Amino acid sequence: MANSSRRITAFSEAEKAAVYRALLTRRDIRHFRPDPIPEEVLERLYQAFHAAPSVGLTQPWAIVEIRERATKERVFALHQEARTRERALFQGKAQRVYDRLRLEGLLEAPLHLAVFQRPVARSLGHHTMPETLAYSVVLAVGNLWTAARPEGIGVGWVSILEPEAVARLLGAPPDYRLLAYLCLGYPRAWPDEPLLERAGWRQREPLLRYRERFP
Numbered sequence: 001m002a003n004s005s006r007r008i009t010a011f012s013e014a015e016k017a018a019v020y021r022a023l024l025t026r027r028d029i030r031h032f033r034p035d036p037i038p039e040e041v042l043e044r045l046y047q048a049f050h051a052a053p054s055v056g057l058t059q060p061w062a063i064v065e066i067r068e069r070a071t072k073e074r075v076f077a078l079h080q081e082a083r084t085r086e087r088a089l090f091q092g093k094a095q096r097v098y099d100r101l102r103l104e105g106l107l108e109a110p111l112h113l114a115v116f117q118r119p120v121a122r123s124l125g126h127h128t129m130p131e132t133l134a135y136s137v138v139l140a141v142g143n144l145w146t147a148a149r150p151e152g153i154g155v156g157w158v159s160i161l162e163p164e165a166v167a168r169l170l171g172a173p174p175d176y177r178l179l180a181y182l183c184l185g186y187p188r189a190w191p192d193e194p195l196l197e198r199a200g201w202r203q204r205e206p207l208l209r210y211r212e213r214f215p
Contacts, residue, residue: 022149028195029154032108032185041151048147054136056123061137064170066112074169076106082160105156109183114166115141116176137179154187
């Protein structure tokens with residue numbers, strides 16, 4: 001039985017390389033082609049999403065698909081309102097760089113996904129850390145994002161939105177919490193480096209690692 005388990009769980013060198021390639025070349029995509037995502041590809045992404053670990057196996061997520069242009073335009077208008085407020089937080093060079101970071105991909109992407117945390121029955125594991133329910137939803141988003149890369153699908157996570165406004169627009173129940181708003185589609189190009197690094201917003205920093213405790 002142990003040998004069988006090792007055969008099942010072991011990855012070949014090529015498979016391991018493919019996993020790391022997907023992780024390390026994943027990008028936040030902002031510009032999309034209009035080509036629709038085939039349903040069989042989308043189903044595989046949903047399988048990856050739903051396979052994510054969740055605290056107490058609660059699976060505390062729900063997805064709303066947005067395909068209609070009219071709804072996308074209303075979400076884009078909400079984004080523009082939030083962007084105007086956020087822009088005022090920056091001055092000088094930071095504001096000029098901010099102005100170059102456009103999100104018209106909201107109108108280009110053939111599919112939007114609004115990902116909600118839904119209420120779940122009492123379960124184990126989240127009473128001392130209730131935020132693990134939200135973390136579980138984010139892990140599912142990460143699964144989908146990673147699976148999208150080898151499919152050639154780009155994902156953009158739009159956080160310049162007021163969650164409550166989007167939830168009202170989509171008719172979400174009051175106890176559903178919007179945690180992620182994603183644009184999906186085939187990208188116009190795959191950037192070699194993250195967009196924010198290329199734009200000069202920030203550079204990747206070394207990983208903070210400590211042994212046993214903080215110094």
